[in-house]
Amino acid sequence: EVQLVQSGAEVKKPGESLKISCKGSGYSFTTYWIGWVRQMPGKGLEWMGIIYPGDSDTRYSPSFQGQVTISADKSISTAYLQWSSLKASDTAMYYCARQKGGTAGRGSWFDPWGQGTLVTVSS
Amino acid sequence: QSVLTQAPSASGTPGQRVTISCSGSSSNIGSETVNWYQQLPGTAPKLLIYNNDQRPSGVPDRFSGSKSGTSASLAISGLQSEDEADYYCAAWDDSLNASVFGGGTKLTVL
Numbered sequence: 001e002v003q004l005v006q007s008g009a010e011v012k013k014p015g016e017s018l019k020i021s022c023k024g025s026g027y028s029f030t031t032y033w034i035g036w037v038r039q040m041p042g043k044g045l046e047w048m049g050i051i052y053p054g055d056s057d058t059r060y061s062p063s064f065q066g067q068v069t070i071s072a073d074k075s076i077s078t079a080y081l082q083w084s085s086l087k088a089s090d091t092a093m094y095y096c097a098r099q100k101g102g103t104a105g106r107g108s109w110f111d112p113w114g115q116g117t118l119v120t121v122s123s
Numbered sequence: 124q125s126v127l128t129q130a131p132s133a134s135g136t137p138g139q140r141v142t143i144s145c146s147g148s149s150s151n152i153g154s155e156t157v158n159w160y161q162q163l164p165g166t167a168p169k170l171l172i173y174n175n176d177q178r179p180s181g182v183p184d185r186f187s188g189s190k191s192g193t194s195a196s197l198a199i200s201g202l203q204s205e206d207e208a209d210y211y212c213a214a215w216d217d218s219l220n221a222s223v224f225g226g227g228t229k230l231t232v233l
Contacts, residue, residue, distance in 0.1 A: 044227040045211050061221040095167055105222050106215045109158040111170040
């Protein structure tokens with residue numbers, strides 16, 4: 001069974017750094033793009049970016065470029081999303097998902113999704 | 124403001140057929156395929172329709188997708204109470220060089 005298991009909820013203060021994780025299992029981790037999606041409280045889904053763990057090729061949405069860093073460690077089948085200096089506006093649920101079909105985002109879809117990691121940033 | 128436009132809400136009674144629309148432009152829906160996701164309350168999104176009209180295994184055939192020009196639609200027939208959820212459309216946008224989601228439609232089963 002293909003599964004993505006994300007790290008647990010985090011509570012941080014503004015200005016702190018954070019790295020959350022997404023571990024894939026049940027498939028060849030290095031041959032599928034992994035994406036990250038943000039959902040702010042009570043709001044819709046936002047595509048943040050994707051990474052190809054095989055060679056760490058990474059693409060970002062213009063809205064998130066420079067705001068976060070997406071990385072992966074293929075030796076442990078894990079993708080990461082990190083912030084160097086959190087803001088209150090980063091408070092959200094973050095989902096990882098495996099990309100299928102297409103190439104580097106175009107013509108592709110997300111399936112399956114991780115369970116989500118809730119990040120709360122508050123002083 | 125989402126790049127893809129969806130009505131914020133829709134409703135129907137059990138057994139009814141409802142349609143959820145998603146409007147875009149030539150840089151996204153007009154030139155790319157559309158996917159639909161279902162998000163039940165308190166859970167992660169789940170793939171419902173991919174490549175405009177394809178259903179993943181396990182998704183009931185009550186759910187169907189279509190695309191015409193710069194718009195796409197999700198139809199749910201034989202509406203059931205467990206269909207109450209948020210529904211999101213998504214497509215690649217050539218101008219942004221990124222994927223975009225619609226704002227989501229909250230479906231209520233009356």
